[in-house]
């Protein structure tokens with residue numbers, strides 16, 4: 001079996017930078033632990049002189065990571081990746097803050113990744129590049145003469161060509177992505193949007209749902225929704241629901257229905273809009289107490305939009321509690337810090353309503369985790385944004401438009417009042433949609449497609 005070389009900006013190192021929650025690391029860790037291979041990326045450290053890679057090993061996974069200098073971190077990570085590409089890809093262009101030198105740094109860091117990765121590669125390796133931080137990397141590797149089969153997977157959405165064009169530099173990036181052999185997306189819409197951009201400004205020709213022709217080469221496209229390990233997560237949730245932290249939470253809500261939000265503190269997650277919907281929910285049911293626990297792990301705190309969001313959420317939370325709180329009750333609990341994933345699993349099982357309302361999201365693994373965590377005999381209800389990739393699989397949830405605060409409040413109300421039989425039926429349909437999926441299955445499917453020469457066997 002050929003070795004897999006995964007390349008991503010964020011790497012969950014054995015030494016533990018695991019506090020940095022994120023779907024990419026969660027999806028890839030299970031796959032890599034089972035299959036083994038080399039994982040190359042950023043060490044998470046910002047140092048004065050960033051030189052050669054450092055190596056580590058855990059089980060069958062070898063890690064090779066490089067540090068970033070302060071200027072690289074600011075330009076490549078905070079500046080162009082998270083200040084331009086992230087908002088553009090989620091169709092929130094008003095949050096973009098472009099500086100030309102950040103684009104230059106982004107390109108330079110992608111070249112540095114290629115320079116340090118190339119000497120570690122063996123002939124039989126298959127290379128799998130991940131996410132929007134590394135869109136130049138396939139092109140940079142080809143320029144260095146690397147001919148290994150190379151895949152690129154985008155964990156986030158891709159918007160229409162018009163929306164993509166607002167990000168200065170995107171044309172060159174699309175062309176560099178097209179140097180890969182196989183491109184993977186979360187949904188068919190993301191795949192089609194990317195293909196339209198490849199045609200509009202990458203000079204490619206679309207020859208089928210899963211194929212494009214680019215400079216005389218066939219580039220393949222596929223849809224691979226990211227997955228969790230549902231049965232494992234369910235077992236953790238069942239166990240953790242009896243833990244001390246879950247017991248204390250249950251005791252503190254004193255029999256009130258618990259609503260739960262779990263996110264990175266990110267502008268795409270729709271947290272202010274969600275708090276506004278909750279405000280309306282509380283206002284429309286005087287005398288009927290509920291408890292809303294919002295856990296928001298601080299993320300990308302160097303980026304202005306994220307700092308502003310933190311202030312906005314703190315203000316909104318304070319004003320809900322001061323307006324509706326009673327001496328013996330506060331409706332909202334906001335925790336701006338990460339929690340252990342196991343602890344979260346227990347909390348999810350206790351929550352009568354899972355509130356997952358991003359403005360836009362590639363997939364949203366929290367939605368799948370909430371479904372997996374439920375007690376089949378007495379399951380809670382998932383209120384889910386129709387703009388999350390997960391909506392394509394979890395159609396039995398209460399689907400909402402996160403911009404419609406009144407509509408979300410109605411859905412929350414409906415979730416709280418839903419009879420057991422309906423909760424069971426909706427949950428069962430959601431569980432059936434994910435029960436037989438796994439991060440390993442997701443990865444294997446991508447990797448099979450990467451090595452397959454049989455175009456007819458391509459996923460659509």
Ligand code: ADP
Pocket residue numbers: 021022023024026262263264295296297337338339340341344363364365366367369
């Ligand atoms: P994203 O990739 O944008 O962060 P996802 O929902 O796809 O969003 O994945 C997030 C992952 O990180 C999930 O596995 C989730 O349980 C975890 N996570 C999200 N928020 C927190 C938090 N506040 N504390 C700890 N883990 C979190």
Ligand code: G6P
Pocket residue numbers: 010020021022023024025131132155156299300
């Ligand atoms: C999303 C992105 C990942 C990223 C994660 C956490 O899942 O798709 O690429 O790793 O968020 O963000 P961070 O900036 O902390 O790596």
